[in-house]
Amino acid sequence: MTGTITEAAGAADASAPRVREMSMQQAVNAALRTVLREDPRTLVFGEDVGALGGVFRVTDGLQEEFGAERVFDTPLAESAIIGMAVGLAMNGWRPIPELQFDGFAYPAVDQIVNQLARMNYRSRGAVPMPVTLRLPSFGGIQAPEHHGESLEALFAHVPGLKVCAPCDPQDAYRLLLQSVRCDDPVVYMEPKARYWDRRPVELAHDPGDMPVGRSRVLRRGRHATLVAWGAMVHRCLQAAEYAAEDGVELEVVDLRWLKPIDAEGLAASAARTRRAVVVHEAPLTAGLGAEVSALVTERAFGALAAPVERVAGFDVPYPAGPLEPQYLPTIDRILSAVQRTLEYKRP
Amino acid sequence: MTGTITEAAGAADASAPRVREMSMQQAVNAALRTVLREDPRTLVFGEDVGALGGVFRVTDGLQEEFGAERVFDTPLAESAIIGMAVGLAMNGWRPIPELQFDGFAYPAVDQIVNQLARMNYRSRGAVPMPVTLRLPSFGGIQAPEHHGESLEALFAHVPGLKVCAPCDPQDAYRLLLQSVRCDDPVVYMEPKARYWDRRPVELAHDPGDMPVGRSRVLRRGRHATLVAWGAMVHRCLQAAEYAAEDGVELEVVDLRWLKPIDAEGLAASAARTRRAVVVHEAPLTAGLGAEVSALVTERAFGALAAPVERVAGFDVPYPAGPLEPQYLPTIDRILSAVQRTLEYKRP
Amino acid sequence: MTMPSPTPARPEPHPDFGPDFARRCYLQMLTARRIDEEAIALQRQGVFPAYVSLRGQEAAQVAGAAALDTERDFAFPTYREMGVALAMGVDMVGYMASHRALWHGGLYDPAASRFAALNAVVGGPVPHAVGWAVGERLRGGSGCAVAYFGDGASSEGDVHEAMNFAAVYRAPVVFFCQNNRWALSVPNERQVAGGSVAARGQGYGMPGTAVDGNDAAAVHHAMARALERARAGEGPSLIEALTYRVEPHSTSDDTSRYRDAEEERAWRGRDPLTLLRARMEADGSGDAAFFERAEQEARERAEAVRDGVSTAPEPDGADLFTHVFREPTEELARQQRVWHEEVRP
Amino acid sequence: MTMPSPTPARPEPHPDFGPDFARRCYLQMLTARRIDEEAIALQRQGVFPAYVSLRGQEAAQVAGAAALDTERDFAFPTYREMGVALAMGVDMVGYMASHRALWHGGLYDPAASRFAALNAVVGGPVPHAVGWAVGERLRGGSGCAVAYFGDGASSEGDVHEAMNFAAVYRAPVVFFCQNNRWALSVPNERQVAGGSVAARGQGYGMPGTAVDGNDAAAVHHAMARALERARAGEGPSLIEALTYRVEPHSTSDDTSRYRDAEEERAWRGRDPLTLLRARMEADGSGDAAFFERAEQEARERAEAVRDGVSTAPEPDGADLFTHVFREPTEELARQQRVWHEEVRP
Numbered sequence A, B: 001m002t003g004t005i006t007e008a009a010g011a012a013d014a015s016a017p018r019v020r021e022m023s024m025q026q027a028v029n030a031a032l033r034t035v036l037r038e039d040p041r042t043l044v045f046g047e048d049v050g051a052l053g054g055v056f057r058v059t060d061g062l063q064e065e066f067g068a069e070r071v072f073d074t075p076l077a078e079s080a081i082i083g084m085a086v087g088l089a090m091n092g093w094r095p096i097p098e099l100q101f102d103g104f105a106y107p108a109v110d111q112i113v114n115q116l117a118r119m120n121y122r123s124r125g126a127v128p129m130p131v132t133l134r135l136p137s138f139g140g141i142q143a144p145e146h147h148g149e150s151l152e153a154l155f156a157h158v159p160g161l162k163v164c165a166p167c168d169p170q171d172a173y174r175l176l177l178q179s180v181r182c183d184d185p186v187v188y189m190e191p192k193a194r195y196w197d198r199r200p201v202e203l204a205h206d207p208g209d210m211p212v213g214r215s216r217v218l219r220r221g222r223h224a225t226l227v228a229w230g231a232m233v234h235r236c237l238q239a240a241e242y243a244a245e246d247g248v249e250l251e252v253v254d255l256r257w258l259k260p261i262d263a264e265g266l267a268a269s270a271a272r273t274r275r276a277v278v279v280h281e282a283p284l285t286a287g288l289g290a291e292v293s294a295l296v297t298e299r300a301f302g303a304l305a306a307p308v309e310r311v312a313g314f315d316v317p318y319p320a321g322p323l324e325p326q327y328l329p330t331i332d333r334i335l336s337a338v339q340r341t342l343e344y345k346r347p
Numbered sequence C, D: 001m002t003m004p005s006p007t008p009a010r011p012e013p014h015p016d017f018g019p020d021f022a023r024r025c026y027l028q029m030l031t032a033r034r035i036d037e038e039a040i041a042l043q044r045q046g047v048f049p050a051y052v053s054l055r056g057q058e059a060a061q062v063a064g065a066a067a068l069d070t071e072r073d074f075a076f077p078t079y080r081e082m083g084v085a086l087a088m089g090v091d092m093v094g095y096m097a098s099h100r101a102l103w104h105g106g107l108y109d110p111a112a113s114r115f116a117a118l119n120a121v122v123g124g125p126v127p128h129a130v131g132w133a134v135g136e137r138l139r140g141g142s143g144c145a146v147a148y149f150g151d152g153a154s155s156e157g158d159v160h161e162a163m164n165f166a167a168v169y170r171a172p173v174v175f176f177c178q179n180n181r182w183a184l185s186v187p188n189e190r191q192v193a194g195g196s197v198a199a200r201g202q203g204y205g206m207p208g209t210a211v212d213g214n215d216a217a218a219v220h221h222a223m224a225r226a227l228e229r230a231r232a233g234e235g236p237s238l239i240e241a242l243t244y245r246v247e248p249h250s251t252s253d254d255t256s257r258y259r260d261a262e263e264e265r266a267w268r269g270r271d272p273l274t275l276l277r278a279r280m281e282a283d284g285s286g287d288a289a290f291f292e293r294a295e296q297e298a299r300e301r302a303e304a305v306r307d308g309v310s311t312a313p314e315p316d317g318a319d320l321f322t323h324v325f326r327e328p329t330e331e332l333a334r335q336q337r338v339w340h341e342e343v344r345p
């Protein structure tokens, strides 16, 4: 594993963008190398990100390359990790803290919501917070308790935060660069279940026509739109494959930015297909799917032939191994929801 | 102030329900007295709830009546307050912790989400958590920073939690009794702006036909439904008054339970009026209004003549005094939204 | 950065620590060791997705927990307290079920076992112990709460808040830190400012004692004294059992990235089982026959646990919904119907 | 429950604390007192919705902060550090604007003032000081961070985490606790287990010193030493300034519910201004003319601040949106249009 990571890192060395196959975990690593190189104010820190290279090896080799001053371990305390990031930003740094797992972001919520997200506002712009909080997120890897949570609804609700979640290595690379270069705090949610997914990645330094807040249509279709982020994008693409076999053409939108949300992009797609299904891992109630549903309905009501469907985790604590596949949205559930939108008749 | 509270407390003494005018803050006090009396396992604790009687005097006189063993101050640490509540519940108590203000619930989020909400699940029902977390909430009193926040979307998203918010003294009394008697953890959100609102209260010990999860129609109307909770209910009622002058009859639904949400009740009302506007103080994006919008749309799509409108706080940090009235949903904004739903034409 | 290594107390054995007690401890420590080995094997065979070994911490866990009164005390574990579970008589198949990922909290009854559901939030359960203990005093009970946590956990705010609460309320709590020198890849030197968790006790006005965590008698002594103190109404204590995590953090970990194999080897040489055996051989409380019998019993028990957990049925999908609330909601019932119609395998 | 009262250090004045310095301190302490009085009056007149008085803590705040180098150090206040702001040269109208609720963080520039925006989260800013200090060392700078917090705040997990981080990183931080005996209605006895915040320092391997917080020279000495130590790369220190909140917690508070008026009276008798004046009269660093001039200057300054803050314009509603992000979003622009059309007064 180490070997290939080094190779990926090597790829980032040259200035000209080039295409290389790498896993998402390697793509994030390459992006971290890029920003650590391009901006001496960037710092990477968190629990076990140094010598160990992080529990997912995402920070592998960074301490070696950039030294223990710019890439360092912290003691085990999430609130202080974010509090320290705030203080570092106040002193001109661009911190890239990692919280080890989604469920361990909760102890840091106070520092995230009450401090990080509003320091720029509180200081009327005198104290900006260019902080990128990396958070290995979501489920799908049969991990222990608190290692499969989806906190995007919480973060998206917080004024002053931006939130994104890539679904493939290319976007992981691009979104991380954008997040770190952004002068606002960004929560960057890495879908653990896709860490080992290998794809060709162009190590381009420029996000091109993908500004902050823009979604992507990953598959065109005309019968209904599927909206998802993180690992669920992949599942939606699979569902679209199945549906295509039955002649149902599904459009798949990768939301990417969970705040700001590309309301226009979503509405445009839903207006074209007249039907939408939003899919996420987090529990249904008060999940971000509700926001997507509301936004689409507000902006495309007249065009909709059926109410927006939500396929989400159930309103239960994220379960242990054998129950995980029954908790997460399945292809069947997605297709059933599509079916309902297609068969919907006004009473 | 103390005098009237004592009077209210006196009212709770007798066994027969009787009607008395009291403020919401007195009604909560009376409800606390009732549960402290009826169940020796109940405990009230938090910062300054003892001798001071709480910063809003909601726990006034309780330590005097029930002793410093059952009503006590804690050191200043929100996470430990909830962690202690979890441990007390594990030892058979029914804790009623207070967190002093909404914004200071954030340091306790880890204990609330990762511990309190899932201990019953984690233990497969062996270790229930009959905890009522009292949280003075929402804005409208021109308070300092972090004293005007609305955390209902966060709590409603957490599996294992129930959440309610009364809008008047009667319901404050009833909902607190229900919350404390419930064997699940309940977050009980007290709208600070309504603490001093005086109304007749019947100190009935039985919630009657208002089970957990049931909403109330506070005003009948046929042109559109307004949905709100906490202090915004009052504002919606005012808006309905104004609208009535113009011949627009608005139905006003007090949601009361923010989890579980009365989806059926909402849908039934919206189906009758064919239009709905949800109003809340929290920022718009990923607020509970999105859930209400999605639920109503899912269940009443065919009947809706217009998309559900959301009138919410803006996606900005809760502001200081003079800007507060410009942040909170105004009657004008509510009426404009109503107007939009009435004028809506499918493109 | 170097860390002043706290000098651990090496007290005389507590009066309770007689020959019978030593034998019981040894048998349980050995059983824990054998179950641990079976668990590592089960992980290698793919039966467990992952496992966190307690190897090297058997004395800290078993000999300490042996001082608890399981009729009235209550333990609050993290994810590594298998030896405590064993010493307290927890159903070990139910305990191990958590590592097979059958149910996060395990499949034993925490209330009946007086051993809380496994807790993966570092530091998270420590305030629960304080709440429980405050409640115990209010009830007029004489039980004590024991909060288990690691050196890494000592950095968490919750642990500080809990200690302060306990000392303010003089609650009957023992804060039991197993300082195994590593918190995943981070050593004490970069984790525990000042170098001693025990030294934190003084700041709260409570006794803080560092003991040799690989010396069963020393750990037992410290725990027994702390429990006596708590039961006498004298308030909480903090014990730091100095030990070592000889295995990787978990089966997914790779220690070669961050620590010297030499260090591991040195500590394997201070094996708590070897140390206890030597003591027992010296004082005559264990002879060859005893150690042979112990080995056999431990092995049999470990195999039974292995077989039990390997063949335990997977939870039914309906269990997703059953324990979320005590008082069910219509919405969750509706979601369960969706599960029933669209997911049920 | 009784609390062992820590014996405060009464060191010789620091060499810096000469006659000029004493006069400067006295003037600023007096100015803080007069501004405080004006603020209370403004609250009574309804100009401020509420106010938190620092009365009695002028020595702890001003004499400590006077040791800071405002070219390179940085202070992290709570909501009660008006005297620190004054000593550091913060724009006091901008500072007081927060109490008039014009803008939560105040209307001064925290970056330029080297005094962070007011922070109402008890304990919340303490880790910021550590991050700032770690960053200062990384930059090769020689500045120190000073984290202000109260006795109540010492119970918060963030304060513990921050101290541990600072000591692990040997960051140039001074943890400055103003122990004014009360956290709203809760006295030290039920807040600070062990009775001493300073005693917590040892647990992190850092010096913890309790000083008489009403003795300007003692506070100054402790702060100057801690800054020297931090600048020399020797790491963080903890200072506990023992003082007293002679006023209610805030203008909305009612102390008769929870404390003895006698206690307040006794502490009013230990007024830090009186004490400093007595010292100055004794050692000749202040004569009657000086004190008269000081009174006049303080009063004038206070009146200017009062007038400034009373007449400061209210923020424009558009400010709701301006500072949420550095890089604006379309959605927020849309919401601003809604505000413009449906709300703008």
Ligand SMILES: Cc1ncc(C[n+]2csc(CCOP(=O)(O)OP(=O)(O)O)c2C)c(N)n1
Pocket: A047, A076, A078, A100, A104, A107, C080, C120, C121, C122, C123, C149, C150, C151, C152, C153, C154, C180, C182, C183, C184, C245, C249
């Ligand atoms: C709050 C929290 N943060 C992070 C983690 C991830 N994590 C699991 S174990 C561990 C190290 C714990 O070290 P220590 O407390 O010393 O216990 P040990 O594993 O050595 O027994 C970490 C960082 C966690 N489980 N909980």
Ligand SMILES: Cc1ncc(C[n+]2csc(CCOP(=O)(O)OP(=O)(O)O)c2C)c(N)n1
Pocket: B047, B076, B100, B104, B107, D080, D120, D121, D122, D123, D149, D150, D151, D152, D153, D154, D180, D182, D183, D184, D245, D249
């Ligand atoms: C995290 C948090 N919890 C609760 C509060 C409410 N509160 C404001 S001040 C205060 C007491 C603070 O006491 P202390 O730290 O001693 O500071 P002092 O007011 O005495 O200066 C409380 C409980 C808060 N502001 N922040």
Ligand SMILES: [Mg+2]
Pocket: C150, C151, C152, C178, C179, C180, C181, C182, C183, C184, C245
């Ligand atoms: Mg450890």
Ligand SMILES: [Mg+2]
Pocket: D150, D151, D152, D178, D179, D180, D181, D182, D183, D184, D245
């Ligand atoms: Mg105080």
